[in-house]
């Protein structure tokens with residue numbers, strides 16, 4: 455299979471983001487540990503940690519649509535969420551194959567499995583289809599909670615609640631140190647991903663499900679020219695999402711991550727390309743594969759940079775407020791229910807400090 459510069463380019467962007475996420479993780483750990491030890495930290499809180507708050511990103515998007523205002527508590531969560539959605543709307547589900555660190559690890563585990571066993575297991579259809587719907591059920595639950603369970607004012611109140619203000623710290627505490635259950639679940643997912651390619655992404659990731667829904671309506675998708683196709687099926691053989699590319703005119707599957715492995719495997723020049731629908735006259739010509747990678751990653755960079763230069767990347771919660779709240783984060787005030795307590799209760803709690 456001819457991989458070449460496309461895989462190298464998207465792999466590089468994935469590795470860079472994975473390293474950045476690693477640095478963010480270390481910095482966030484140093485920051486929160488200092489607070490928990492009763493010291494003021496010598497490093498600042500990295501806003502990029504909000505990338506692990508997709509529910510906040512969804513809520514902030516709803517808040518933005520209702521009020522036109524950017525959530526001041528977790529603006530980076532909103533930026534990252536919007537960047538990922540924008541990537542998917544332009545180049546179908548491209549975050550998964552171009553940036554997502556979990557996608558990269560999942561791909562590597564799958565390759566390890568192929569090295570070990572010489573093959574990658576595919577579940578039979580009767581099991582594959584119901585399991586694939588799991589991620590949509592999870593997404594449906596979160597979608598309901600964000601869009602229907604709360605009123606617009608409820609969303610605004612939640613985003614500004616004591617719980618939401620330190621939800622990143624609460625999440626850190628949940629995983630550090632990881633409980634036996636967390637370790638067991640991670641272990642199962644890792645083993646499953648070694649033997650069944652993209653196990654987490656294919657069956658469980660609600661984020662991937664959401665991106666797939668947007669990706670269905672994407673501007674740029676893999677398109678096959680049936681007039682010159684030789685039906686060699688090389689495209690279908692390499693597709694990690696197990697899509698029957700050789701049978702399709704245009705790949706609209708919610709599982710397609712725009713990885714372009716099929717495009718690179720196609721032996722017929724111009725037969726498999728990434729392009730906009732032909733009815734969009736000016737966009738008729740196809741994109742060069744490396745340009746697809748550049749567009750996908752460029753969208754991400756543009757949105758994140760846009761938030762940074764307009765001063766919306768970092769929130770304005772003071773270090774003193776974090777110091778107080780993090781040390782009291784095990785109190786009932788910092789739960790979903792307690793965090794929605796009337797303002798006067800919240801102020802009473804602050805006065806105790």
Ligand code: SF4
Nearest residue numbers: 550554557655659662
């Ligand atoms: S499905 Fe989820 S975990 Fe997998 S690559 Fe996409 S966003 Fe990342």
Ligand code: SF4
Nearest residue numbers: 693710711713714716
């Ligand atoms: S190989 Fe082609 S059809 Fe399959 S996921 Fe990648 S881009 Fe989509």
Ligand code: SF4
Nearest residue numbers: 683684686687689720
């Ligand atoms: S690899 Fe190209 S030529 Fe072969 S079946 Fe797929 S689209 Fe057709």
